[in-house]
Amino acid sequence: QQQVKQSPQSLIVQKGGISIINCAYENTAFDYFPWYQQFPGKGPALLIAIRPDVSEKKEGRFTISFNKSAKQFSLHIMDSQPGDSATYFCAASLSLQGAQKLVFGQGTRLTINP
Amino acid sequence: DAGITQSPRHKVTETGTPVTLRCHQTENHRYMYWYRQDPGHGLRLIHYSYGVKDTDKGEVSDGYSVSRSKTEDFLLTLESATSSQTSVYFCAISEAGVYYGYTFGSGTRLTVV
Secondary structure, three states, X not given: OOOEEEEOOEEEEEOOOOEEEEEEEOOOOOOOEEEEEEOOOOOOEEEEEEXXXXXXXXXXXXXXXXXXXXXEEEEEEOOOOHHHOEEEEEEEEEEXXXXXXXXXXXXXXXXXXX | OOOEEEEOXXXXXXXXXXXXXXXXXXXXXXXXXXXXXXXXXXXXXXXXXXEOOEEEEOOOOOOEEEEEXXXXXXXXXXXXXXXXXXXXEEEXXXXXXXXXXXXXXXXXXXXXX
16 A cells, blocks of 8 residues: 556657656555656656645646546656656655655656657 | 765675665755665665654665764664665655655665675
8 A cells, every 4th residue: 555656667758759657556645746857876856746636737848647536646748858868756755753755656767769 | 966965875795794874964954764776666765764863664674774863964774784785775855844855865876795
């Protein structure tokens, strides 16, 4: 019940296309759903996040769609660029003693072909 | 990342030896976390701290211990390293409140031979 399942494991998209990564969870106690972007040799960096009382959040070319009833959420990258090539992780947060305990998906390696 | 430093960046150690990884922050954040990253598993929480001397276990805590004697430092110790602990270890910090997200360090690549 603590798991977050992410798909696909890898994704190749042409420049200018739309990249879509999907995640699903079971635990309804999760209260925050961030996405992280990681480049080789670096730590993950917060990309965009959504609260469960919101169905969509858009920041520039990045959009999170959130379906609370289905317990699913997804990341859409519009007009994908070669610089977007990275590994993306979805996550879900549980609050414990005020800390955010993040449960991560398995990751998606995104490659944008020029 | 600015404000959070992990050391060492790389380490090779032998099976059975103790290893300590250090996370140092200059942000004065209350919450600190240790994760390990392995292919196919994403990042998994080892231990976290919600204040000086206040720590708790995560989902993969067996074989690891932590200490936090100062706000800025969070140490992860492998008491007796095993090959299954070969991984990339990330420290993260967060502010109080639910919706701030983590700031991660650059990671420590640990190889146990």
